[in-house]
Amino acid sequence: MQTTTHHPENNPLLDFSDLPRFEAIRPEHVTPAIDTLLAAANAVISDLEQKKNALSWDSFVEPLENATEKLSRAWGIVGHLNAVVDTPELRATYNENQPKLTEFWTALGQNLALFDQYKALHAQTEFASLSAARQRIINNAIRDFRLSGAELSDDKKQRYAEIQEKQAALSTKFSENVLDATNHFSYIVEDVAELKGLPEEVLQSAKNAAEKDQKTGYKFTLHFPSYFPVLQYADNRALRETIYRANATKASELGGHPEWDNSGIMQEILQLRKEEAALLGYQTFAEVSLVAKMADTPQQVSQFLQDLANRARPFAEQDLQELRQFAKDELGITDMQAWDVTYAAEKLREQRYAFSEQEVKQYFPEHKVIAGLFRVIQTLFAVDIQPQSATTWHPDVKFYRIEKEGELIGQFYLDLYARNGKRGGAWMDDVRGRRLTNTGVQTPVAYLTCNFNEPVSVDGVLKPATFSHDEVITLFHEFGHGLHHLLTKVNDLSVSGISGVEWDAVELPSQFMENFCWEWDVLQHMTAHTDTGEPLPRALYDKMIAAKNFQSGLQTLRQVEFSLFDMRLHDDIEPNSSNLVQTILDQVRNEVAVLTPPEFNRFQHSFGHIFAGGYAAGYFSYKWAEVLSADAYAAFEESAQQEGSTLSRTIGAKFQAEVLEVGGSRPALESFKAFRGRAPSIDALMRHSGMTLVAA
């Protein structure tokens, strides 16, 4: 007898009629669905390979997009579930299928017949009459075929394919090691006296976590909402050191678990990237990475980062000097260590600005924050956001629809809380993109994922989740990505929403949205004290603003350090030594850092952005795009001088039309100029960061 999973019509991963059927999807559906979709896509491809005459958008690009979109959507669901509800069964099937996907995409990228057809499409006289978006899709495709090795000889093609497959497997293993090392660590404190300084709700969470394991005492883990408050608030220096060490050495040779050590994996990934670059005729992987980005050369990026470091250094030195002095005078810490920095900084902030993050947090209960966020979006972009029912992967996940004048334009899932089996951090990902098909418009759908603290139960009563101001900023950030994906008006999948946007411009909408978290009128509508219901008082707001750029010199240098480390790592032309990663990191720190982490710090072993994400030779994108986002926001500040609020529908409409709606259909620099009327300038970023006073 056949089981139901063998009937394609019963496999929920093959149902593309609307939203994913999360209630029905099981690990055993993955392999049959992926095999079916791969076979279907390959059939379309071999059909198209034969096509010689009457080549057109409709007869060639459209069917190819149809075939690959289904595969991407199904695999996107599997990848998402693997990231947010990791189970051994799901992980096994994910890993089993991933090589097939990599093999498929690599083969497609190297398909010489299809490459020739794209070039033929480009050479036709009809090319000029295609929309700008479609011309860009064809141009991007030709570029990507070259970058995928389509022009290589057969033996080199095969090696290129092997490299891709290996890299994908190594990246997955890198993430798994970080997740396993994070999940495995726990530290129980029995005596509450050792936890002095920690806020009540952190204690309560730690107590609940221990109870969940049928233990007494307080359980701390390496999940951000658990370990970070220890570093920030715990008076117990030894405890801070224990937690800091565990976090700073996880997934490394010092982590105590050789099976999760990422050292060899990093080395191997870098070697493979170097080889890939050489195959494609480039000197370094950094050069490959920049082909599709706004920035032109590794030298240009390094220069940008060095310039930023030079501007920030005097401020960073002053920040550090103050912190050391304060730690010595007020906390009796004469030899400030890495595990003292966050703690001392929080104490200095409390003293100087007379408030704590904990105090601020009481004003940001979840429902109020979400309502305040939606109000900003609705005012700026004249859309309406409403909850909608949908099946999801976890009971805590919520679902919403965005409408404009009664018409559905997009939907999103919101998964806010940290939990075991969920990858750390915050991100936006697409469920499907906007496109116009012969049955009408397919509206975009997004996943918005965060790792905030869940509501805490105190004496059996569930208190609403409250967010720190930093978390609120993170939420706005991810919604910026979400809006870019959801408000698009582009009709062609490959450049609609965030698709086809240069990587170093992707953070423009996200970092842009962060700015609203500092506006008085925005905060008035998004705060209510958990006990009194009062909105954020003006006095506390003024203190937050005064403290906004607290230690921004140090923070800027830290970002520059990560970015430069990433760039150098991928722009290195020497053969890889066994200690390349640490050597380059040390060099970069010598050049730009004023605060050097302890020798045992292995942050790079969990630097997933560059070893398991898409940020390799691209981490600089955050700072690069921040120049754009700060300058874009300055347009709202300028209008606020007349209108009294940055929530300007007029400027909002312009930003919507010139940046958000056009997605990847034209170069990001053109979009920026169309919005701002001029090229971007770094001035707004320096001003927003409070780094404009020095005459250097």
Ligand code: ZN
């Ligand atoms: Zn982002």
